[in-house]
Amino acid sequence: MTPVLQVLWEDWADRALGLPAYETAGAAGADIRANFPSEARDSGLTLAPMARHVVPTGLRVAIPRGYEMQIRPRSGLALKHGITLPNTPGTIDSDYRGPLGVLLVNLGAEPYTIHHGDRIAQIIVAPVVQVAFDLVQALDDTPRGAGGFGSTGRR
Numbered sequence: 001m002t003p004v005l006q007v008l009w010e011d012w013a014d015r016a017l018g019l020p021a022y023e024t025a026g027a028a029g030a031d032i033r034a035n036f037p038s039e040a041r042d043s044g045l046t047l048a049p050m051a052r053h054v055v056p057t058g059l060r061v062a063i064p065r066g067y068e069m070q071i072r073p074r075s076g077l078a079l080k081h082g083i084t085l086p087n088t089p090g091t092i093d094s095d096y097r098g099p100l101g102v103l104l105v106n107l108g109a110e111p112y113t114i115h116h117g118d119r120i121a122q123i124i125v126a127p128v129v130q131v132a133f134d135l136v137q138a139l140d141d142t143p144r145g146a147g148g149f150g151s152t153g154r155r
Contacts, residue, residue: 003125006062010035010060012058018033036056046113047104047112049082050105050106051106057101068126069123070125071121073085074119074120081106082109104120
């Protein structure tokens with residue numbers, strides 16, 4: 001059975017932009033758009049290099065219990081302009097009902113303007129497993145052991 005993500009428009013949102021959408025049949029993520037209040041639609045939002053800002057989407061969601069929504073960068077924006085998410089992937093929990101905003105950062109060398117209706121990120125809804133925590137006296141041994149960052153080699 002396909003999980004259903006319930007979506008609610010904010011009162012001020014531009015509904016003509018449509019809901020998040022999968023742009024191709026094989027897409028894993030649905031693109032989500034910047035949806036600015038009416039007074040900011042013409043100007044958009046310009047992110048200076050190294051600046052970050054929460055960009056509104058005009059949406060609220062109800063994620064099915066047992067799932068999370070991940071907010072991920074769009075690869076084209078990251079490659080061409082340095083626009084990404086500083087907390088990628090961002091996680092939206094199933095019990096959150098507030099406004100859905102996308103935290104963007106400009107890692108590029110030039111200011112970048114986000115226009116009303118621009119596709120700014122993608123969302124993926126994924127199952128979540130909550131575990132129990134068991135305090136133990138020791139952990140089992142593995143071939144990797146305590147090797148950390150880079151411990152498995154370069155190749």
